[in-house]
Amino acid sequence: MVLLLSLFTAAVAPGVSLLSYLYLKDRYDSEPFHMVLRMFVLGMVVVIPILVVQRGLMLWLGESPFVFSYIISSAVEEGFKWFVLYHIIFNHTEFDEPYDGILYAAAISLGFATLENVMYAFLQPVSFGSLLMRALLPVSGHALFGIVMGYYFGKAKFTRNKSRRRMYIWMSLALPLGWHGTYDWIMLEFESIWLWIMIPFMVLLWIRGMQKIQRASARSPFRLVREEEVKM
Secondary structure: HHHHHHHHHHHHHHHHHHHHHHOOOOOOOOHHHHHHHHHHHHHHHHHHHHOOOOOOOOHHHHHOOHHHHHHHHHHHHHHHHHHHHHOOOOOOOOOOOHHHHHHHHHHHHHHHHHHHHHHHHHHOOHHHHHHHHHHHHHHHHHHHHHHHHHHHHHHHHHOOOHOOOOOOOHHHHHHHHHHHHHHHHHHHHHOOHHHHHHHHHHHHHHHHHHHHHHHHHHOOHHHHHHHHHHOO
């Protein structure tokens, strides 16, 4: 029982920690906790249909590194997350500043990654090292793909130009799909040296992700109000 609880905690902790960090980064107008939790749970829920679709595509298309990386894995996973985010959050009244897109997209992604991590922990032989590696790579990777998706959702939501809005909506799907597919392709195509390629790749993703968080926060309509309150 203690071992099972330890495995469960180790599998859940990375996703919850990253989501807590991103939630606390929302400095100007914190989102309702129940909304963030709802998206996190929905990220878990979509795991089942994603697995069903992926299994069907593997039987139909095969499992070459490119097909698996960019279609079976990336396109299906990011497509489902994008669909849920667009239809539930994009026009929601709580989506009232650019950073909210990042938070909600990361919540969906981390819900997915957390359940995936739990399934891995209980269905595969695991060690502390393998769970740590998953925390540093797949879980944080999903968070970073979500940040990219949410950043462009935020740009689309708060632009008045219709053509730019369509472009940003397209980018909110295409860019995380591309980053995710490249992540998987590196893992599959460079089996012997993948770690040496993955480390700079993840560093680049983290740098770009932090830049997007800062830019989205700087565009908050509540920023000046909050700063004036602090000065008073």
